[in-house]
Amino acid sequence: MVFSSILFLFRFLPIFFICYFAAPKRMKNIILFLGSLIFYAWGEPVYVLLMLFSTLVDYVNGRLIERCRGSRKAKIPLVASVVVNLAVLGFFKYGDFLVHTVNSLTGASVPAPGLPLPIGISFYTFQTMSYTIDVYRGNAKAQRNLLDFGVYVAMFPQLIAGPIVKYRDVAERLHERSVDLQSVSHGAKRFCFGLAKKVLLANGIGMLWADISGRDYRQISMMTAWLGILAFAFQIYFDFSGYSDMAIGLGEIMGFHFPENFNYPYISSSVTEFWRRWHISLGSWFREYVYIPLGGNRKGLPRQLVNIVIVWMLTGIWHGAGWNFLFWGLWFAFLLVMEKMFLGKVLSWFPRIVGILYTAVAVLTGWVLFAVETPSGIFGYLRAMLGLGGFIDRDALYLGGEYYVLLLIALAVSTPIPKMLADRLEKSKTGPGMALWRLGEKVIPAALLLLAIAGIAGDSYNPFLYFRF
Amino acid sequence: MNEKNNAAFTIAILASIILIFTVADFFRGDRIYSETENRLLAQKPELSRTELFSGNYASDYEKYVTDQFAGRDKWIEIKTNTDILLQKKEIGGVYLGADDYLIEQHLPKDFTDEQADEKLELLRQLVEEWNAAVMLVPTADNILSNKLPANAPYYDETELLEKAAQLAGEDRYVDVYGILREHRDEEIYYRTDRHWTSLGAYYGYQAWLETMGENPYPYDVNGMVAADEDFLGSLHSKVNLNRQPDSIRYFPETVKKPMKVLYDFQRESDTIFEESYLDTKNKYGFFLDDSHAVIEIDTPYRLNKTLFVIKDSYANCFIPLMMTHYQKIYVVDPQYYNGRLSDLMEQCEPREGMDVLVLYDCIHFLEEFRYQ
Incomplete structure (x- = not known):
């Protein structure tokens, strides 16, 4: 279920x-x-x-x-x-x-x-x-x-x-x-937000990826390729983090406190940071039960780099039994090693936005390995992303027009900004700010719940990605 | 309001949303068929040990619960409106075109050249063996391309039509594309359905006359009669939006009596217009009683000429216009007819021979056309 x-x-x-x-x-x-x-x-x-x-x-x-x-x-x-x-x-x-x-x-x-x-x-x-x-x-x-x-x-x-x-x-x-009303209410709201992430964002944007991934990659333009992998990045993030939110919310209703699993991974300014923010419970599992027992960073740099490679190979194949998942893990191991050796230092010379863009490109490239699966498909897709199949075409413009609103919403929800705004409202203890907060914290989860129900009932497109793992 | 009451209030709202629909869902009856979706809904599966342990029961039951969920039609409407709010111009395979046109989407990637060549080869045989006339009607996206959303992709049917024209030859190929394109600002396609209108079919008839060199029967376009004024077609069902309904019209010249229609060699009727369909969702079924494998029409015109039509549903509103030109018309839809088409044609052919017409919309031609 x-x-x-x-x-x-x-x-x-x-x-x-x-x-x-x-x-x-x-x-x-x-x-x-x-x-x-x-x-x-x-x-x-x-x-x-x-x-x-x-x-x-x-x-x-x-x-x-x-x-x-x-x-x-x-x-x-x-x-x-x-x-x-x-x-x-x-x-x-x-x-x-x-x-x-x-x-x-x-x-x-x-x-x-x-x-x-x-x-x-x-x-x-x-x-x-x-x-x-x-x-x-x-x-x-x-x-x-x-x-x-x-x-x-x-x-x-x-x-x-x-x-x-x-x-x-x-x-x-x-x-x-034991539970009190506050934690039940908090858990229930968390569940609604998670459900909305999954149904409204992940499923909605997933249709863009489903469309593009089903095409012949020799015939897609650079813009289409980037739109596609961006859509997949949002789909997998909202799918998985939405599911985690629902789990954490349900746990909270019963009085459990599950660990957080995501912390706005797409605002990371390095791959090292990305892995501290993405699927945190898996990362900390591997750190505690594999990386540290192997010696972690306590046995010198060469040994640490080997440990990183081992852990990320395992992380890769944990996600699926296929070569592409292994390469996906190795891709991150490579970047992490680079960052340990010199790249992290280089990035620190630049403003944070440079690091964010670098991480975005690195992670999106990783998602190609993750999502496309066959070697010829992966190369074809990367080729399209490099613009070797043309930069822009009618298809890309059409798809951009169909999905730009959803992409912008997804982008906004991937950042902590909405949460920060909500927190600021909550802290305004008096006056219209507080009234707005009181109203919003009820109306928004209820509205999202209703929209999500409509999304589920009105749409047969409801696959769940993380079932493969 | 203190924190505790505030939390209780939030819980009450969210829990009541779940509970209200759970209870409503508990008291609703099962529906067999959805009018808006125009399809049978999943029914409660039977429980058996093998089905349970194979997991089939669970997935069937899930389909059943989802299909039957209380307020399903309303939920679909909300979902569609959310999509529109998100600036989507395509919903469930339907483009939301300009001037309130719903236009069926046919993506280029879904149609290959091999598929087209295979069907054209069958068409070539039919033309060679029976000297058949070829009438392929472009779908709305190709004619009303100016009404599609910006940059919307569609399968370009002109290449297919050119190939068909080449193999049929000038005196057998009916160029519907050209004339429809000329009249594309008129009501030649329904706004809520994938078919062409009777007016569209009338222009098709003009093209047919020209190719066949027939004398025109003086149908009066301004004298068309509306059989029904609130037709919401299959495309409307797919998006379920509030739309202005279409009208179903026909030429009164085509209801002349006496005539005899025989459906599937069984049921006899004295008209080609079935008014009973006007009370249902499927109002296009008014023409030629919806779908049949074989229809045999004896027209009131004593012309001693026979027509054999191999067709899809696009032909249903066109065939009435043929009555004034033939005494006998056979209509076969290979989608429903299981026998060998050539055998049937030989049986039907009178001593003095018959005209053969292939009439499909381009998409159904690629998907459904058969000949053997």
Whole structure:
């Protein structure tokens, strides 16, 4: 089930929250757990067992680590957990890719498993791994209550598209949490904003990319190519950050505080900064569980550069089992290494806008690798972006006319400016500013909710990008 | 208002939006068919174990809930108006043209030269074997190109028409493009539908006369009768905007009795105009009873000449004009006729021979034309 559907908004959501809030405190977790299983099983009636299996494995491993605490034997369940999670992920997500690669390298013809990717597998395996590692490191206590642990893994708000919540961030609230009206109201508003981002911006602008990406790249002009990749950049950002907003908002309604996942990535003035602002929960996962254990920046510059390359290769293929995703990761590794070595310093000589433009070009080029997938398509597209197929044509002018308003809105919402204006209004404690704020904070989320419902009901175009991961 | 009340108020507003429509959705009945969208809506799927575990049940159920959602038509309208507010000039494959024209979009990338050549080859056979006359009608985007949004892309049909003209030859190719282009400031296409109007068809008739060297029947353009004044066609359904309806007109000269119409060798009628369609959304069905595989018309004109028309729905408002020229007219739509066309033609052909006419709009010609 996706959040941006009639089924979720007008079946699951009201029924779930009525049950959840009507239930006494000790029943809330069981309702949340069962609700989450229904939510997941709706889309994955078979793979729900895989998720439960993964949950059980990590629960047991966590307990075993706790029991062996202090002895060397504690390493065994840790290794078991990591191996099982990576094996599950490897088999279901990378099985086909590995088999195809081996086949093409050796000329063998091993049949590929050809299984569909279980929804959310990349998210929940990473979550449960963080749990056992944290327990092993002593950063978290093993969960004794299987239900509470099940809630951590399966909780429907973040189950299928993150943010990747570390166990220790929610451990206490799994057991004991409370909400007040302010946080429910805040969470509900956050959900509406996220839904509007997904339905009104991501889906709307996604149609531009769907149109351009389906064309013959030898016949598109430079302006069309840039419009297209700009549209994809906004689509993926609003799709994913909208989903994160919805998850965080739903969590807040129930008293959870999930970590922020995006912090206006498109205003970054370097690629280094971009990765601190984009998909933060994934970045911090890799930093904590891969980059720092590899030695981070503590073992000299050459080693640090190698570590960067390793982490971004992994980040790349986390996003999908394909060579293009690997190259996408390597592209960023290359830029990060450059910035570490000299580029960061060079950029600091110029005004911030230069850095922002450089980052935009770097990230948009990255999105070509990400979105186009085939080598010939990627080269064709980059060629068009360089203007080798002409600079401007009727198609580009037409598309520009069709989408310029949406692009401008998307651009504005990608910056912190709207939020800053709203915050300023909120701080004006008295007078018309406050009245305007009071009105706006109710009318705007309600209006966005209604428009988003219209968008969902009135438009069959409602794919969700991050399901592939 | 203190902070707590303020928050409670916000929650109440948002929750009631969700709850009101949830409850409304609970009490609405299922619709089979959507008038505005002109299509069957998804129905409640049957639950079975295989469907459930394959995930089909979930996706069918989701389609069902979305299609049947309370106030669906209203939501679509809101969505469309949002798009217009965002300055979009194309909605769901329909251009919002000048002078309130809705014009169906046909993108160049959706039509290949191979596809055109394949259809033209079939057409060539038909012309060779039956000496057929060829009448390909350009769609509104090609004729009313001045009414399209700025820089709007459209599939240019002139190349197709030139090739068709070449293979049919001067005395078999009816140049509709030229005459429609001349009259493009008149009401030759519906504003809310993809078809040409009876006036458009009348100009097509003029072009036909010229090619065939026939004597014109004195149809009076100013004497056309409106069968219906509120026709909102299929393009209107796609965008669902508040628009001025079109009128459906016909030439009163074409209702002369007695005549006999036989639909699909079964149902008999005494008119080619089916008034019952005027009470439905599909008012264009007024002409020739909408879609049929085979129609056999015995006209009141004793001319001892037979016409065999291979066509799509563009022909439906044109065929009435043919009645004054033929005693018998066969009308076949290959989209609905499953048999071998050439066999049927041989069966129908009287001893003294018959005229054959191919009449399609250019897009349907590329998409639907068949001959074997």
